[in-house]
Amino acid sequence: MSLTIALAAVLAIAAIAGWLGFSRAGRLRGTTRLHSLPIYHAAYAAMWAALPALLFLAVWSPVQSHFVDQAVLASPEGRTLPAFDMQRESIMSEAREIAGGERDSGFNPESPALVPRFTEAEARFATIGGGIAILLALAAAVFSLRRASPQFRARTGVERWLMALLIAASLIAILTTLGILLSLMFESLRFFKLVPVSEFLFGTQWSPQMALRPDQAGSSGAFGSIPLFWGTVFIGAIIAMIVAIPLGLMSAIYLTQYAHPRVRTWMKPMLEILAGIPTVVYGYFAALTVAPHVRDFGIAIGISSASSESALAAGLVMGIMIIPFISSMADDSIAAVPQAMRDGSLAMGATKSETIRKVVLPAALPGVVGGVLLAVSRAIGETMIVVMAAGLAANMTANPFASVTTVTTQIVQLLTGDQEFDSAKTLAAFALGLALFLITLVLNLIALTVVRRYREAYE
Known part of the structure; x- marks a missing residue:
């Protein structure tokens, strides 16, 4: 099972949970007065079924590639790879692309032997991640549907979910800006260890071409x-x-x-x-x-x-x-x-x-x-x-x-x-x-x- 299938299953569970929440609230509305409208009960159930599972899939997707790489390296074929990191990464990258259908063959002779291992590991970990996401969606859907009652404040729960989404959207923009600033600062500090700040800020000559040998012209830059x-x-x-x-x-x-x-x-x-x-x-x-x-x-x-x-x-x-x-x-x-x-x-x-x-x-x-x-x-x-x-x-x-x-x-x-x-x-x-x-x-x-x-x- 791929993560795409798991995503579709989670969305389907969320839709079903929303429909069940709406139907149950509608039946309760016929006998007593509800605190929240049926549409809020439907939205509450759908959000609980979808959002935790989708968050898990978003975290699992990048983590899965790490698990796959470790599983391939632990296989008999992976243990025979060169110890040099760059060469080994090149072979792994080629095998990963061949397994994913992005290319037909690679330059390294060791790549084809790793393709079945990549295919097997990706299928296994995708099934694990997708299964956990589906179980999480089902458990959350059951939890949200069991809470449906005339006194339940579904509208308040929906508003809290939406508030959390708005805060997350705001944090994404802030954290992105902070990440850009920190990446620039760290690399700039490495640069200022090689070149004085005064030369960079007040120098009037710009020629960053660094020579490979000291006897070449402009070797100092x-x-x-x-x-x-x-x-x-x-x-x-x-x-x-x-x-x-x-x-x-x-x-x-x-x-x-x-x-x-x-x-x-x-x-x-x-x-x-x-x-x-x-x-x-x-x-x-x-x-x-x-x-x-x-x-x-x-x-x-x-x-x-x-x-x-x-x-x-x-x-x-x-x-x-x-x-x-x-x-x-x-x-x-x-x-x-x-x-x-x-x-x-x-x-x-x-x-x-x-x-x-x-x-x-x-x-x-x-x-x-x-x-x-x-x-x-x-x-x-x-x-x-x-x-x-x-x-x-x-x-x-x-x-x-x-x-x-x-x-x-x-x-x-x-x-x-x-x-x-x-x-x-x-x-x-x-x-x-x-x-x-x-x-x-x-x-x-x-x-x-x-x-x-x-x-x-x-x-």
Whole structure:
């Protein structure tokens, strides 16, 4: 019996338990007054039958693979495998994939002998796990059905289950964020044991290529991150924001204050389509269409060093990409401003443009700031546009026609291909990720402070 069959059986038991709970409560309702409606008795029985068993299956699924590996290694064929961990893991992985039907054969001659052992062990442990889950579902269903009575508070039990599910969903998000932070911190600490923190934070040279021999050029490497963060700020927070903030804010003002409802019905969805275009398409557009024109413009105005890969080309396209983030949130915030504030301003003799500038926009500022923050976060995390239009050179320059790179682009470069996770070159990616995480956190705190201050002024 596979875990899929066990899952289907658990769901079937839950459905039957729910139907029995509903029927039993319905019969009781005909003779006496119930504390909870029959639908709550049905939901209570179904939840008790399903959730504990499903939780067990979720825990058993990853544990089962460990038990299977141990059973295969304990078999006569498994005891003959090489003692070297990497070679043994390669053989086990091939045998596991052949047994699962993912491939027909492997490169290691020992793999075919392990396939029957894997098949047998997986079937055995799947039967054990599935049987336990089914028995657990049956026991929980019987327990929940026996509790059905006129005085039983089924609605309270259902609400507790739902509260537990909501808390679990919240904890998943929190624990995921904590896990990401801890993984970045641990790997970053390993990096800072090899490279001084001062060099990473204040160095102006970035060349993480570590040589294999001391006599090779650049054997010491250079891990100054300032050029990378300057490129990130230059492209994502300066050029892109110069394009996105005015266009996004003005489009939101037009759509909410001036556009005819029929025009708004068509234009708003068309504007938000920009947010759904894949970033690789923006990258192609930046590299093949925008970058050549930017280079030709730079040469035309006398900048001979204008490159076909430039910060200006990437920033322009990135600004177009994030217009919907600013426009949508500004649109919602402006539309949420009470009509009484507009009417009061107009009644005092202010024009429509003055009302927008001095009343509507200040009142909608928290939402506008939130949209700008979201856009900045989206921009500094962009990779494909920078790779295809801005290049990979870590230059610290204010020339928008020069090639620069960003933090996310370098993280991709450092972790692409076969890498040694004990080298400073690879560990530098985690240090860059941690620094970018902290920068984003600071931006969020600043935005929350601004929003709180202005929100208190208008409450």
